[in-house]
Structures are given as structure tokens and as C-alpha cells.
Amino acid sequence: MNKQNSIAKCETTVIHDDVIDRVKEEMPAAEQMYDLSELFKSLGDQTRLKILFALSKNRMCVCDIAALLDMSQSAISHQLRVLRNVRLVKFQKEGKVVYYTLDDDHVNEIFKQGLNHVRHR
Amino acid sequence: MNKQNSIAKCETTVIHDDVIDRVKEEMPAAEQMYDLSELFKSLGDQTRLKILFALSKNRMCVCDIAALLDMSQSAISHQLRVLRNVRLVKFQKEGKVVYYTLDDDHVNEIFKQGLNHVRHR
DNA sequence: TAAACATATGAATATATATTCATATGTTTA
DNA sequence: TAAACATATGAATATATATTCATATGTTTA
Numbered sequence A, B: 001m002n003k004q005n006s007i008a009k010c011e012t013t014v015i016h017d018d019v020i021d022r023v024k025e026e027m028p029a030a031e032q033m034y035d036l037s038e039l040f041k042s043l044g045d046q047t048r049l050k051i052l053f054a055l056s057k058n059r060m061c062v063c064d065i066a067a068l069l070d071m072s073q074s075a076i077s078h079q080l081r082v083l084r085n086v087r088l089v090k091f092q093k094e095g096k097v098v099y100y101t102l103d104d105d106h107v108n109e110i111f112k113q114g115l116n117h118v119r120h121r
Numbered sequence C, D: 001t002a003a004a005c006a007t008a009t010g011a012a013t014a015t016a017t018a019t020t021c022a023t024a025t026g027t028t029t030a
Helices: A001-013 A017-026 A028-042 A044-057 A062-069 A073-085 A106-118 B002-012 B019-026 B030-043 B044-057 B061-071 B072-086 B106-119
Strands: A089-094 A097-102 B089-094 B097-102
Touching: A001 B106, A017 B044, A017 B061, A028 A044, A028 A073, A028 B030, A028 B044, A028 B106, A044 A062, A044 A073, A044 A089, A044 A097, A044 B019, A044 B030, A062 A073, A062 A097, A062 B019, A073 A089, A073 B002, A106 B030, A106 B106, B030 B072, B044 B061, B044 B072, B044 B089, B044 B097, B044 B106, B061 B072, B061 B097, B072 B089
Parallel strands: none
Antiparallel strands: A089 A097, B089 B097
């Protein structure tokens, strides 16, 4: 009841119906929005950012990354899975060692833009 | 004890000490990493992405956005605060209405790169 | 000035997620 | 083949966060 009221109230006092209609049509498909949010979500964590930054310099095995970041092997492995899921990293097995690398160069571009924004205030 | 053991074990079996040392030096400052992760974190949510996308098309007031996304005014207001905190949006008051706009063009660039990645598989 | 209104915000709640712990899996080597 | 090892992963836990609800704040208008 409270919810209904406030929505009704809001709808009647909307300032620009025309803008809302137009923007609604231009809004990207729900699935793309979802994928995009998953991608940025995966970038929104210091541990994963550090992993990606490290991999942008060199391929590294799980144990290397754990040592670099002073974190447990398990924690790194879990985070690498997140990065794999959004295709930010890929890996090659060499014996029992698994080497991770960046999947493509988009990451570096996104990084660059992000740093631009952060530095620019 | 378990933790100590596993870290010690890992350190002795690290594959590339040289790489680790070098990458450690090249790692961006902790504060930049933090800011960057906060920026991407703010992009890692569908509601906020939709808000940003909408604002890239037109300035809109809070009530417009709530109507567009079919969400409560409060929810939108809370999310706008997150976006303000990372300087992705700014606002102008006109009477009792508050119009929000994108703070700069970086967002659009980051968006574009993100969509490239998502579409490219 | 009082009422109407747009927005902001604190507290509560539900949900998502990062890390740990224990252990499974698969490969190499003695 | 058994032991050593690198990595992956499920369950548990602690913490972060999105939304709701109630209400405060500040502006306009009757």
C-alpha cells in the first residue's frame, strides 16, 4: 500500500515523459546490461585488480600471484575463477603448474580509462 | 599454524621470484588501486549502470529516473549518492527538482570498452 | 504560514561476496 | 605405486551492499 502510493505519486509528477520514453527505447538489452555489470563487478575488487595488473606485466602461476599479493592460494584461486567467468583471464597448464594471462587487451584499455577518471579528480 | 605452514610452503615453491619482485615494484600505489576498485565497484551494479546510461542520453531528475527504472525514489537516491561519491555524476538544483548529469565523458569511454569486451564473447 | 512536494538519509533487513578451512583432483617424481 | 605438489572447490563465516521503510530537509505555492 505504501509502495503503491509512492509510485503512483511519482508517476503523476514525472517531469519529462517524453525523455523517459525515448531513453527507455534506447536502453541496451537486459542481457547486455547484465553482462556489463558482471564485468565491472569483477573489476570492482582490489584483489582482482591487482591480479589483473600483475598479469598485464607477465604471465604468472597461481602460487606466484599468491606470493606477490601475500594471500592464500585458495583465495587467489577463487578470485581467478571469477576472472575466468567474465573472460578476463585465460590459462595454460604446464605440468602441474597453471599459468594465467590476460584474455585480451580490452582490460588494459578499461584500466587506462579508469585511471584517467580517478586521477582527473 | 595451518596458515603459516601453507604460506611458507608456497614461498619456497614460487616459480618466478624475479618476476614477482619486478611486478611488485610496478604495482600502482595502494590508494590508486583503492580508488580504481571503488570506481569499478560503482559500475558493477545494474541499477547504477542503467542510471548512467540514461544520463548519457539526457539529464534527468530523480523522479524521472525512478519512473524510467520502475524503482522507488529512495532506492534511486541512494544509488545516486554512490555515483556522486565516485564523481561519475553531478547535479543542478532547479527549485525543488534536482537534475543529474554525467560528470564527464570518461564514463562513456569506459562503457564502450566494456561493451566491446562483452560483445566480443 | 501551512500544505504539497522532490529529494536525501538513517536504520533495518535481505542478499551477495571475499576469505578461510578442509579436502578433492590431477600431475610429477622418487 | 606412493608421496609430493599445484591447483580447484565446497561449505562456513564474516562483511559489504541494495532495497525498503519511515522520516527529515529544503523549496514552492496556495
